[in-house]
Structure formats: C-alpha cells, structure tokens
Amino acid sequence: MNSEIQKVKEEILAAAKRAYQIGLQTGNGGNLSARVPGTDKIIIKASGYSFGECTTENLVTVNLKGEVLGEGNKPSREIRTHLAIYNHREDIYGIFHCHSPWAIACAEEATEIRPITVHGKAKIGSIPVLRVLGHADEAVEKGVLEMLRANPALSAFIQTRHGIFTLAKTITLAEHHAELVEEIVQIELLAALRQFLTRNLKEEC
Numbered sequence: 001m002n003s004e005i006q007k008v009k010e011e012i013l014a015a016a017k018r019a020y021q022i023g024l025q026t027g028n029g030g031n032l033s034a035r036v037p038g039t040d041k042i043i044i045k046a047s048g049y050s051f052g053e054c055t056t057e058n059l060v061t062v063n064l065k066g067e068v069l070g071e072g073n074k075p076s077r078e079i080r081t082h083l084a085i086y087n088h089r090e091d092i093y094g095i096f097h098c099h100s101p102w103a104i105a106c107a108e109e110a111t112e113i114r115p116i117t118v119h120g121k122a123k124i125g126s127i128p129v130l131r132v133l134g135h136a137d138e139a140v141e142k143g144v145l146e147m148l149r150a151n152p153a154l155s156a157f158i159q160t161r162h163g164i165f166t167l168a169k170t171i172t173l174a175e176h177h178a179e180l181v182e183e184i185v186q187i188e189l190l191a192a193l194r195q196f197l198t199r200n201l202k203e204e205c
C-alpha cells in the first residue's frame with residue numbers, strides 16, 4: 001500500500017479509537033474521514049462500523065466526486081456532507097463527526113454558540129448551529145455550503161438534533177476539536193445552570 005495512504009489510514013484509526021474510548025461517540029454512529037495529501041482521494045469510515053471497529057482494511061477510499069475506488073465496503077452515508085466540505089475548502093484534510101449528547105442538547109434552541117473559555121475562543125471561535133433537519137441530503141449540503149461561504153475560516157459547527165462536525169488540517173486535530181466543542185457546550189450548559197440556580201436561590205431568600 002502507498003505509504004501516504006497507509007499513514008492517513010493510521011491517523012484515522014488513532015482518532016477513531018480515541019473518540020470511541022472516551023465515549024465521544026458510542027454505538028456505530030458518527031463518522032470521520034481524511035484527504036490523502038496531493039491526491040483527490042478521501043478515506044472515510046465504512047457504513048455500519050463503530051469507531052472501535054475501524055481497521056485499515058474496512059476503511060473506504062473515494063474520490064472527490066464520491067466514486068468508490070476499489071472493492072469493499074460502502075462509505076458512511078454522510079459522505080455527501082464530507083465531500084461538500086472537501087470540495088469547498090482545499091485547506092481541509094480531516095473531518096470528524098459525532099452524535100455527542102451535550103452538543104445536541106446545547107444547540108437545541110441556539111443559532112450560534114460562543115465559547116466562554118479562553119482556549120475555546122482561541123482554538124474554535126464561534127460555533128454556528130446548522131438548523132436543518134435532513135440527514136446528509138441535499139438540504140444539509142446546501143446549508144453546509146451556505147455556512148462555509150458565510151464563515152471562510154469555519155472549524156466547527158453543530159447540526160441541530162444531529163451532532164458536531166469539525167474540519168481541520170489533519171484528522172487528529174479535527175477529533176481534538178470535536179472533544180473541545182463537547183467541552184465548550186458542557187461549560188455553556190453548566191454556566192447557564194449556575195446562573196439559573198443563583199437567580200432562583202436569591203428569589204427564595
């Protein structure tokens with residue numbers, strides 16, 4: 001196997017394993033992919049496999065048009081969203097997506113999440129919420145492209161009732177950013193809870 005492809009596959013496996021071990025994604029949901037530098041090849045998790053089950057053999061290689069290269073598994077059904085991002089942003093080499101509960105809960109009524117922490121602001125910045133209910137369909141693709149045009153440096157967004165998407169220069173960094181987004185929304189919800197409790201305890205006094 002071409003050494004560059006092997007290297008990208010190993011990075012994907014490490015990111016998938018880490019996310020699965022820390023519970024960022026349970027079951028067989030979520031997906032991740034990476035672009036092979038200098039080519040039009042994208043390697044993505046196969047449909048139906050959990051992050052914990054990914055191997056170099058079951059990952060799927062497609063081109064930027066979404067055509068599967070070689071024999072094997074079907075790519076994740078969310079390949080359409082990944083390709084929309086790769087085709088729009090040539091600087092992106094890794095995309096991570098998970099159905100993490102805090103992010104989904106926090107995005108329920110928000111249009112944007114502004115991190116309150118220093119590192120959240122510096123590493124991610126404002127996180128838009130994509131308020132489209134489809135699943136990797138035309139409506140989602142259209143919404144993602146509109147968001148990318150409106151935010152040229154976008155590194156993360158949350159799709160309402162679905163989950164986190166992060167895009168970065170490597171799949172390793174994209175996975176780390178998803179962890180950070182989940183941390184940001186936990187702090188957001190805890191801060192809101194603290195505010196609510198403080199207000200209500202004062203009213204009771």
Ligand SMILES: [Zn+2]
Pocket residue numbers: 030031078097098099162163
């Ligand atoms: Zn999903």
